[in-house]
Amino acid sequence: MSMIEKALAHAEAGLDGARERWFDLLRIPSISANPAHAGDCAHAADWVAARLRDIGFTAAIHATPGHPVVIAHHPGPGGNAPHVLFYGHYDVQPADPLELWDSAPFDPVLIDGPHGKRVVARGAVDDKGQTMMWLEALRAWHAVAGGPPCRVTVLVEGEEEVGSPNLDDVLEARAAELRADVAVISDTNMWDINTPAISTRLRGLVYAQIDLRAANKDLHSGLFGGSALNPINALTRILGEITDDQGRIQLPGFYEGIAEPPPEVLKQWQALGFDEAAFLRGIGLSVPVGEKDRSALERLWARPTADINGIWGGYMGEGSKTVIPAEAHAKISFRLVPGQEPAQIIAGLRDFIVDRLPEDARVSIQVFSTSPGIEIASDSPFVRKAEAALAAEYGRAPVLQGCGGSIPVVESLRRILGLDSLLIGFGLEDDQVHSPNEKFEWRCFHQGMRSHIRLLGALAQG
Amino acid sequence: MSMIEKALAHAEAGLDGARERWFDLLRIPSISANPAHAGDCAHAADWVAARLRDIGFTAAIHATPGHPVVIAHHPGPGGNAPHVLFYGHYDVQPADPLELWDSAPFDPVLIDGPHGKRVVARGAVDDKGQTMMWLEALRAWHAVAGGPPCRVTVLVEGEEEVGSPNLDDVLEARAAELRADVAVISDTNMWDINTPAISTRLRGLVYAQIDLRAANKDLHSGLFGGSALNPINALTRILGEITDDQGRIQLPGFYEGIAEPPPEVLKQWQALGFDEAAFLRGIGLSVPVGEKDRSALERLWARPTADINGIWGGYMGEGSKTVIPAEAHAKISFRLVPGQEPAQIIAGLRDFIVDRLPEDARVSIQVFSTSPGIEIASDSPFVRKAEAALAAEYGRAPVLQGCGGSIPVVESLRRILGLDSLLIGFGLEDDQVHSPNEKFEWRCFHQGMRSHIRLLGALAQG
Numbered sequence: 001m002s003m004i005e006k007a008l009a010h011a012e013a014g015l016d017g018a019r020e021r022w023f024d025l026l027r028i029p030s031i032s033a034n035p036a037h038a039g040d041c042a043h044a045a046d047w048v049a050a051r052l053r054d055i056g057f058t059a060a061i062h063a064t065p066g067h068p069v070v071i072a073h074h075p076g077p078g079g080n081a082p083h084v085l086f087y088g089h090y091d092v093q094p095a096d097p098l099e100l101w102d103s104a105p106f107d108p109v110l111i112d113g114p115h116g117k118r119v120v121a122r123g124a125v126d127d128k129g130q131t132m133m134w135l136e137a138l139r140a141w142h143a144v145a146g147g148p149p150c151r152v153t154v155l156v157e158g159e160e161e162v163g164s165p166n167l168d169d170v171l172e173a174r175a176a177e178l179r180a181d182v183a184v185i186s187d188t189n190m191w192d193i194n195t196p197a198i199s200t201r202l203r204g205l206v207y208a209q210i211d212l213r214a215a216n217k218d219l220h221s222g223l224f225g226g227s228a229l230n231p232i233n234a235l236t237r238i239l240g241e242i243t244d245d246q247g248r249i250q251l252p253g254f255y256e257g258i259a260e261p262p263p264e265v266l267k268q269w270q271a272l273g274f275d276e277a278a279f280l281r282g283i284g285l286s287v288p289v290g291e292k293d294r295s296a297l298e299r300l301w302a303r304p305t306a307d308i309n310g311i312w313g314g315y316m317g318e319g320s321k322t323v324i325p326a327e328a329h330a331k332i333s334f335r336l337v338p339g340q341e342p343a344q345i346i347a348g349l350r351d352f353i354v355d356r357l358p359e360d361a362r363v364s365i366q367v368f369s370t371s372p373g374i375e376i377a378s379d380s381p382f383v384r385k386a387e388a389a390l391a392a393e394y395g396r397a398p399v400l401q402g403c404g405g406s407i408p409v410v411e412s413l414r415r416i417l418g419l420d421s422l423l424i425g426f427g428l429e430d431d432q433v434h435s436p437n438e439k440f441e442w443r444c445f446h447q448g449m450r451s452h453i454r455l456l457g458a459l460a461q462g
Numbered sequence: 463m464s465m466i467e468k469a470l471a472h473a474e475a476g477l478d479g480a481r482e483r484w485f486d487l488l489r490i491p492s493i494s495a496n497p498a499h500a501g502d503c504a505h506a507a508d509w510v511a512a513r514l515r516d517i518g519f520t521a522a523i524h525a526t527p528g529h530p531v532v533i534a535h536h537p538g539p540g541g542n543a544p545h546v547l548f549y550g551h552y553d554v555q556p557a558d559p560l561e562l563w564d565s566a567p568f569d570p571v572l573i574d575g576p577h578g579k580r581v582v583a584r585g586a587v588d589d590k591g592q593t594m595m596w597l598e599a600l601r602a603w604h605a606v607a608g609g610p611p612c613r614v615t616v617l618v619e620g621e622e623e624v625g626s627p628n629l630d631d632v633l634e635a636r637a638a639e640l641r642a643d644v645a646v647i648s649d650t651n652m653w654d655i656n657t658p659a660i661s662t663r664l665r666g667l668v669y670a671q672i673d674l675r676a677a678n679k680d681l682h683s684g685l686f687g688g689s690a691l692n693p694i695n696a697l698t699r700i701l702g703e704i705t706d707d708q709g710r711i712q713l714p715g716f717y718e719g720i721a722e723p724p725p726e727v728l729k730q731w732q733a734l735g736f737d738e739a740a741f742l743r744g745i746g747l748s749v750p751v752g753e754k755d756r757s758a759l760e761r762l763w764a765r766p767t768a769d770i771n772g773i774w775g776g777y778m779g780e781g782s783k784t785v786i787p788a789e790a791h792a793k794i795s796f797r798l799v800p801g802q803e804p805a806q807i808i809a810g811l812r813d814f815i816v817d818r819l820p821e822d823a824r825v826s827i828q829v830f831s832t833s834p835g836i837e838i839a840s841d842s843p844f845v846r847k848a849e850a851a852l853a854a855e856y857g858r859a860p861v862l863q864g865c866g867g868s869i870p871v872v873e874s875l876r877r878i879l880g881l882d883s884l885l886i887g888f889g890l891e892d893d894q895v896h897s898p899n900e901k902f903e904w905r906c907f908h909q910g911m912r913s914h915i916r917l918l919g920a921l922a923q924g
Contacts (some may be wrong), residue, residue, distance in 0.1 A: 033781050093783065100679075162781050203684060207616035207782045216746030222665060222867025223768045225797050226752040226761035227738060228745060231880075232770035233705060233794075240702025241697065276689060283690060284678030287821040290659065290688040299688035307683045308694040310786050315793060320625075320830040321668040322795055322867075323771050330694075331777060333784055335687050359749040360742075368782040405684025405784075434682050434785060 003145055004457035008450055010141040018139075018449065019110070019119075021051065022132040022325045025090070026108040026121040032067055032091035032162045037247035038310065041067040041158045048156050051135060055142035057154065062174070064166035067091060067158030071174060074138075080149035081460040082382075085180035086138075087409055088187070089160035092123035093434045102315040110442070117192055117243060117313060118440040125431045125440035130186035131156060137452035149460035153180055157409075160187075163369040164205070164408050167217065179417050182382045184455065186448065187407055188425030191272070191399040193441065196390040196451065198383060199277030199423035201261070201301055201402035204336035206345045207309070208371040209355065210235070212328045213362045217256045219324040222359040229360045231328040232313045238331060238356045242306050247291040249306045249334075251348035259339035259375070261302050261349055261402075269297040272399060282430060290309050301402025304373075305335040333369075342370035371408035376420055382459065389454040393447055398424075424451070465607055466919035470912055473602040480601075480911065481572070481581075483513065485596040486585040487552070488570040494529055495555035503529040503620045506552040510618050513597060517604035519616065523615035524636070526628035529620030530551060536600075536614045543612035543922040547642035547881065548600075549871060550593030550649070551622035552678075553807075554585035555896045561611060573905070574704045574793055577655055579904040582781045587893045587902035591732040592648035593618065595888065599914035611922035615642055619871075622649075626870055633878040641879050644844045646917070648910065649869060650887030653734070653861040655903065658852040658913065660845060661885035662838045663723070663864035664872055666798035668807045669771070671906060672815065674698070674790045675824045681786040685713035691822045693790040694775045701792060704768050707853065709753040711768045711796075721801035721837065723764050727862070730758040734861060744892075763864025766835075767797040795831075797866065804832035833870045838882050844921065848884050851916035853911055860886075886913070 011018070030044035045068040049059040052072040059072035062457070070090075093103035097405040103109045108121035119129065131370075141148045155178060156166055171178060191197040214231040215224075219253055274294035280286055289297040313328030315321035334345055346367055354365055377383075378400050390398040403423065413419040426448030432438045463471070473480070492506035493499040507530045511521040514534040521534035532552075558568035565571045570583035581591065603610045617640060619629055633640060653659040676693040677686075707709055723731075738758035742748055752761040775790030777783035796807055808829055815825055839845070840862050852860040865885070875881040888910035894900045 033779070033783070040591050085686055094779070175604070175823060205684075207784065209782075214747065217897075219745060220867065221767070221771060221795060222667075222797060222865075223762075223891075224745070225767035225866060226765055227742065227750045227758060228747055229749070229751050230769045232773050233505035233701075233751075233768070236698040236701040236770065236773070237705075238702070239698040240700070241694075243699075266834075280689065283681060283686070285676065285690055285822045287691070289691050289820070290691045300685075305683070305688050306695075307692045307786055308698060308776065309683060309783060310776035310778050310787075311694050311698070311790065312774045312778040314770065316772050316774045316791075320671075320793065320795070321771060322667070322669065325771075326768055328773065329778075331782065333683060333782070335684060337759070358751070360747045403684070404687060405682065429685065432679070434783070435680050 003149065004454055007453045008139040010143045011136060011453060012448060015446070018132070018136045020255045022119070022129060023108045025128050025132065026123055027106055029106045030091050031094050032159050032160065033094055038067065041091060044103040045070050045158055046458050048090055051194055052154060062170060064170060066166050068275070069158065069170050070154070071177065072157040073177065074147050076151040077418055081431065082168040083153065084182035084459055085153045085155060085178060085183040086134050087185045088156045089127045089158065090156055090407055091158040091161050092126070092128065093286050095122045097436065102437055114443070115441045118439045119442060119445070120437055120439045122438055123439050125140055125427045126158065126433045126438065127187050128447065129445055130425060130427065130439040133186060133448040134184065134452040135457060136449045140453055148456055150456065152417050153178060167409060168412050168416060171412055175417055180419060182459070183413050183419045183421040185407065185421050185423050186409065186425045188403050188423050189427040189429060190425065191401060193428060194394065194443065195396060196394050196398040197401045198386055198398050198404040199425065200378045200400050201338070201429040202374045202407055202423070203316055203404050203407070203412070204340070204342060204373040205333060205369050205406035206336060206342050206367065207331070207333040208346065208349060209366045210330045210332065211364045213326060214327050214360055215324070218326050221322040221324045222453065224307050224324055226325055229358055232325060232357050232359060233328060233456065234361050235313070235328040238353055239308055239332070241356065242352070247289060249304065251345065251352045253344055254304070255342065256344070257339040258337055266298070268400070270295065274295070279429070282343045297402065300404045302337055302341060304337050308332050335406065336372040338375045340373060346370065369408065371406055371411050374414070376409050377421070382420070382421065385458040386424055388457055389458040390451055391423070392454055393451045426456070428432040465611065466916055468497045468606040469602040469915045472605045473598060473911060473915060475910070480594070480598045484591060485570045487590050487594065488585055489568055492553050492567045492620065493556050494621050495556055503553060507532050507620055510552055514616060516540065517601045518609050524632060528628050528633060531615065531620065531632050532618040533639065533797040534616040535639065536609050538610050538613040545615065546642035546921055547615045547640060547645040548596050549645055549647045550618045551589045552593065552618055553620040554588070554590065555623050559898065561836060564899055577903050577905055580901045581904060581907070582899055583900045584900055587889045588895045588900065589622065589649050591902040591907055592887060592889065592910065593650060595910040596646065596914040597878050599774065599909045599918060602915055603918055604685070612918065613913045615640060616883060622871070629871060632876050634872055637879055644682065645668060645875050645881045645883040645886050647869070647883050648887045649873065650865055650885050650893060652887065652888040652906065653863060655890060656856065657858060658856050658860040659863045661849055661865040661887070662840045662859050662862050664836040664869055665866050666802070666804060666833040666835040667795060667831050667868040668798060668804050668829065669793070669795040670808065670811060671828045671830065672792045672794065673826045674835065675788060676822055677786070677788050680758050680788050682785040683786045686786055690786055690818050692786045693823060694787060696820050696823050697775070697790040697792060700815055701770060701794070703818065704814070709751060709764065713807065715806055715810050716766070717807070719801040719803065720799055728760070730862065731875055732757065734759065759864065762866045764799055766799050766802060770794050770886070797868070799835040800837040800888065802835060804834055833868055833873050836872050836876070842882065844882070844884055847920040848886060849916055851920040852886070852913055854916055855913045886917070
């Protein structure tokens with residue numbers, strides 16, 4: 001029996017304990033966006049550090065101006081095996097609207113679903129569940145071999161869901177201890193429940209808030225309507241022009257510099273037979289939006305977007321109030337693809353708004369996130385080893401896919417530490433990430449944990 | 463000494479008592495919107511009925527599903543004098559935000575201002591102060607002549623600030639006793655503190671809420687952006703097109719049937735020398751909106767508007783959340799002018815939205831208010847008599863003005879009772895109606911009371 005097989009057998013025998021630990025972490029409401037939960041974030045960091053110490057790691061909790069970061073090390077057996085950095089995050093999105101949850105978001109439950117058991121809780125998959133998979137894989141290696149088969153560093157942050165505002169500083173300050181040979185991140189999806197995937201493209205993100213102000217107080221629409229500027233009218237006019245009839249985004253210079261995926265990648269994507277109609281049917285929709293001349297996977301993985309994520313102003317209560325408000329607000333974000341410069345997108349947004357701004361309106365634009373789109377070379381030896389490990393677990397080769405979301409740490413790891421990331425996630429499209437009733441299939445967790453046991457073994461082999 | 467002069471002299475001698483009665487009514491927190499104040503509304507109705515009985519009226523309090531209505535009658539001296547209906551309301555707006563008041567809202571104070579003394583309290587002007595002016599005028603006539611010089615009916619309701627939901631039923635049920643020759647309403651403004659005004663045009667109102675729904679849940683903008691419909695994007699596209707670059711409203715048929723004010727009215731308005739720059743400066747603005755080819759007073763009094771009064775959807779908290787929400791909402795209202803049909807405006811709004819609705823979006827439109835714009839013939843004998851009474855008091859002819867707001871009772875009186883209204887108000891633009899520190903100038907109250915004494919005398923003369 002190989003060490004990998006021993007570790008797998010040990011993990012199989014300890015599934016109940018793995019589930020209990022996972023549930024313990026899920027019970028901590030570590031909502032990074034809400035300052036009232038700062039104590040819970042600190043609690044989650046302590047918990048993660050303690051679990052790492054349980055399995056032989058030296059773990060430290062580093063304070064930041066926001067929530068703390070856990071960094072832990074295990075020297076492994078020594079020798080020529082590569083140094084692997086595992087990254088995860090213990091923070092979660094807010095759980096509201098609470099009334100749409102079928103069970104309490106921070107009281108995890110194991111329920112039946114079409115794929116067998118599933119765990120429902122905020123953070124079930126994103127990213128507590130995915131983080132626990134590799135923590136449990138490290139635990140299994142520790143049990144059977146006294147530690148991982150290679151040198152391992154662990155980095156678990158608590159501000160991923162708010163744009164990781166302090167992570168770059170940590171990476172810079174602690175570059176010496178963090179500079180590994182490759183990073184492993186589980187925060188993405190499988191192709192489907194039977195088919196693993198390695199994500200080699202990620203979209204970037206620019207996220208901004210627009211505050212428009214007009215009169216110095218709320219006005220009566222009867223007495224002032226027809227003379228006084230209404231900032232909601234103005235804001236809808238501006239935002240309504242951002243995308244044209246063909247789904248093209250109108251910010252100046254928006255598409256400049258985009259690196260189109262090579263023809264062989266597009267061909268590979270086409271061969272995946274992605275069923276966009278089924279994808280949309282699952283969320284109650286039927287007609288795709290976005291650029292009309294692009295395929296579905298291009299639109300989702302290789303083309304930028306503009307989405308208004310929130311809007312508010314004036315009277316939002318029951319019934320009517322005839323007010324012309326003093327202010328109107330929106331949050332808007334752009335998913336970016338390789339070749340687009342976040343700074344240029346922000347400048348384009350500013351110009352677009354200012355060009356359309358009524359004379360009496362004042363605008364302020366706050367930028368909360370900026371990260372570029374990323375492409376990871378798919379022919380590296382680390383990718384080959386990961387492909388082999390996943391194929392051994394699933395009996396089929398993983399798909400090399402794109403990912404429409406943004407994982408800013410991937411860009412930070414590359415820029416600050418010169419590290420490429422292996423993005424191997426086990427989520428499914430219907431996991432309700434960021435939504436009520438977030439879930440993670442037990443089968444995905446289970447095979448994900450097994451895959452990480454195999455991946456550690458594969459990476460350790462020369 | 464004429465009877466009018468005697469009544470004026472009596473009123474002058476009794477100013478302290480008038481102020482005390484006015485303050486008594488202001489001390490009753492008759493907030494119609496708040497069910498906790500239902501007892502205060504009933505108290506205010508009792509108080510008004512008692513004051514009418516003091517001066518020889520038969521007064522009854524009529525219960526409604528909401529707050530009660532006071533109806534009172536005085537037969538006058540008999541003869542050919544017209545039957546005059548005075549309308550007012552004893553209810554007031556909520557006083558919050560309380561912290562912005564310099565004195566307690568229901569503890570009226572007389573303080574110094576640039577025009578001499580002023581009364582500060584919730585309801586000081588709207589409409590307790592304006593109602594007390596004509597109640598005191600009736601009191602003076604009662605003292606010197608045993609009653610008003612003509613038959614008078616009084617209607618004081620308690621739900622004006624919540625849209626008068628029960629008033630039409632009262633008007634219909636009691637049409638026989640309410641059907642007078644002319645109605646007198648003091649709930650509008652003067653042109654300025656030296657210049658009285660009769661409002662002969664009122665704008666109407668259509669107020670609607672638009673609810674747009676897309677996916678069956680909130681979505682992650684990274685995983686779904688580029689394929690899934692964003693209802694905020696869709697709503698801003700639709701609403702952003704409602705008004706064009708020239709300030710013209712784009713609903714189909716929106717301007718059909720509008721009765722333009724006659725050239726002599728426009729000429730008269732032009733002669734008023736309205737200073738729109740100063741008007742806008744007072745609210746921190748400088749550039750008028752609305753139709754570019756119309757004068758300021760046309761835009762405020764005789765042209766319709768489209769204002770988005772509220773908008774909301776998606777994430778409205780601190781920081782960022784990368785959500786594509788399932789829903790987006792807006793409240794929108796249109797001020798209407800004579801000739802526009804509210805039903806046609808609503809149909810036009812519906813068509814406008816449906817024409818632009820993405821295939822996957824569902825819309826519902828709730829209508830909260832509909833009232834047409836009103837024009838009151840300015841060449842009626844009642845208007846002539848009112849002009850003469852106001853000219854006698856102020857030494858200058860009153861302005862025949864428009865009013866950009868809506869006073870739905872005017873339309874109800876016309877539709878149900880066939881009655882035209884004389885809208886003679888003594889408020890000023892800076893009275894802080896519906897806002898903290900609502901005030902009414904003592905001089906406006908004083909001359910308003912005197913004007914009503916003169917008006918009663920003038921209307922009574924054949």
